[in-house]
Amino acid sequence: MIQAADVSWRYGATPVIDSVSVAALPGRVLGLIGPNGSGKTTLLRLLYGALRSPTGRVTVDSDGLQSLSPRESALRMAVVVQETGGETALTVAEMVLLGRGPHLSTFQRTGPADHEIAARSLARVGATHLGPRPFSGLSGGERQRVLIARALAQQATHLLLDEPTNHLDIRYQHEVLGLVRGLGTCSIVVLHDLNLAARYCDDLVLLGDGGVVAAGTVDEVLDPAILEPVYGIGIKRLDLDGHLHLLFHPFTQEAA
Numbered sequence: 715m716i717q718a719a720d721v722s723w724r725y726g727a728t729p730v731i732d733s734v735s736v737a738a739l740p741g742r743v744l745g746l747i748g749p750n751g752s753g754k755t756t757l758l759r760l761l762y763g764a765l766r767s768p769t770g771r772v773t774v775d776s777d778g779l780q781s782l783s784p785r786e787s788a789l790r791m792a793v794v795v796q797e798t799g800g801e802t803a804l805t806v807a808e809m810v811l812l813g814r815g816p817h818l819s820t821f822q823r824t825g826p827a828d829h830e831i832a833a834r835s836l837a838r839v840g841a842t843h844l845g846p847r848p849f850s851g852l853s854g855g856e857r858q859r860v861l862i863a864r865a866l867a868q869q870a871t872h873l874l875l876d877e878p879t880n881h882l883d884i885r886y887q888h889e890v891l892g893l894v895r896g897l898g899t900c901s902i903v904v905l906h907d908l909n910l911a912a913r914y915c916d917d918l919v920l921l922g923d924g925g926v927v928a929a930g931t932v933d934e935v936l937d938p939a940i941l942e943p944v945y946g947i948g949i950k951r952l953d954l955d956g957h958l959h960l961l962f963h964p965f966t967q968e969a970a
Contacts, residue, residue, distance in 0.1 A: 715738060715775055715776075716738040716761055716772070716872055717735075717773045718760065718771070718773075720735055720770030721734055721769060722767055723760060730924060731757055731924060733769065734753075734924075735770075735926070736757070736919050736929065738761075738900050741899070742917055743903060744900075744901065744902045744903070744915065744916070744917045745903050745911040745914075745919070745932075746903070746905070747911055747921070747935075752922050754921055755876050757919075758874055758876055761902060762787075762793050766780065774787075774790050775871075785816050788815070788870065789870060789871075791871075792869075792872070794861050794865045794873075794878055795876045796880060801850055803848070804848070806836070806844045806845050806848075806852070807845040809849045809864060810836055810860060810863045810864045811828065813832065813835070813864040813868035814828040814832065814867055816870075831867050831869070832863075832867045835863040836863045838863065839890065840886070841859045844860065854880070858878065858879075859886065859890070862875070871899060871900065872901070872902075873894065873899050873901040873902070874903075875894065875903045879891065887907075888910075891914040892914065895914045903915065908941070908960050911936075912932055912957070912960065915932055920935050920940065927940065936958060936960065938950065938960075947962050947964060948965050949961070
């Protein structure tokens with residue numbers, strides 16, 4: 715479980731996250747949703763320690779995040795962020811093998827078991843064929859799958875992902891999120907696509923204006939009456955074949 719109580723962050727004089735509290739439960743997928751600029755990625759960074767909130771506290775399985783060593787933090791949390799660089803001489807196989815780092819002692823080399831875990835992780839994201847290729851030569855979608863494979867190789871008990879479907883085509887969007895849901899770990903996912911959130915998340919936190927607008931199950935949060943004021947667009951909810959779907963339409967001039 716990952717919990718945050720009254721965490722905050724501001725860029726300059728602009729508050730982005732203001733006294734926000736969230737909880738990601740064991741074995742469930744928590745989706746962070748909200749319009750651009752609502753603080754989804756900032757909140758995720760606070761949850762895994764890339765940013766340190768001046769207020770409140772973040773705990774991982776009841777232990778304060780700041781009390782964990784870097785190695786212990788990496789054993790508990792695997793993080794997939796939006797890659798901005800990619801200029802590296804590493805092959806894909808070597809990149810995924812980096813996920814085994816937290817399991818090795820100082821100066822210990824990776825062994826056959828580590829290589830097997832890395833190979834299985836690549837296979838789980840459908841990227842075995844990429845193994846010998848340079849990571850820097852991959853497309854955006856290919857890189858994203860490799861970074862997720864690296865997180866899987868880490869075998870952490872919590873998984874945090876910032877827009878993991880970015881650059882992926884429709885097939886891999888569903889395959890990757892289906893994989894995350896099937897892991898049975900405590901997972902936190904930043905998502906823009908509300909229909910993907912509806913299908914693959916168990917719980918949602920809707921952010922807006924620096925705070926939590928709504929939090930609860932998918933069924934509770936994806937209510938057009940809650941979503942429309944936040945996103946500024948008309949929304950119709952359909953329940954088809956046991957799945958929740960949202961349709962979007964601009965407000966008419968009369969409705970505006």
